[in-house]
Amino acid sequence: MTVHNYARHTGEYRSTSDVLLARGVGIPALATTTDPPDAKEGFARVFVNGAWSHVEDHRGEVWYDRDTGRAVKVSGLGPVDPAVHVATKPVITIPLATQAATALAQARTHVLHHYKLLDEPTPAVWIAYLKALMAISDGTDTASTVLPARPAQ
Incomplete structure (x- = not known):
């Protein structure tokens, strides 16, 4: 007798085999005599509730x-x-205000390390850059569509 074996938890087709059964003995567990459908690309053959079907794989x-x-x-x-x-x-589009907040944190760190800690005056281009980023990040500048250019080191 030919049986078709399937997986315990998914019901997915595993193999076909021939078995010899003693009189009064049923087919093996997780097997059926119902022929599975032909293989189909992108689908698994699954035996559920006594019938085969194709399930996306x-x-x-x-x-x-x-x-x-x-x-x-x-x-x-x-x-x-x-x-x-x-x-x-x-x-994934990152909102301009979020981009500005990130750039502002980086710019503040740069100014701190290159000017403030050395007791040097902050160049006007860096002050203007910081102010522009603050305006975008806090929402007072609603006209900008891109971040301002970062000043040269």
Whole structure:
């Protein structure tokens, strides 16, 4: 007798084998005599509730979190939720105010280390740069669409 074996937890098709059964003995556990469907690219053959079906198989694929861009390697059977994950890494746009706040912190550190700690006057170009970044980061400058150019060292 020919049986088709499937995995315990997923029901996924594993193999086909011939078995000899003694009278009064049933087929092996995790096996069926129902023929599985033909293999189909991108799908696993799964035996659930007494019937075979095709289930999407993305195992091993890398998908990306739609909101964070974080890579996620798929490990289970079934469709990937397009509301949560996308196949290509999304471009995450960082708001200009956030970019300005980051640049402001870096600029303050630069001014501190190169001028203040040495008791040197801060050049006017650095003061103007700091003020421009502060205005963008605190929202008083709503017209800028890009950060100002960083002054030369």
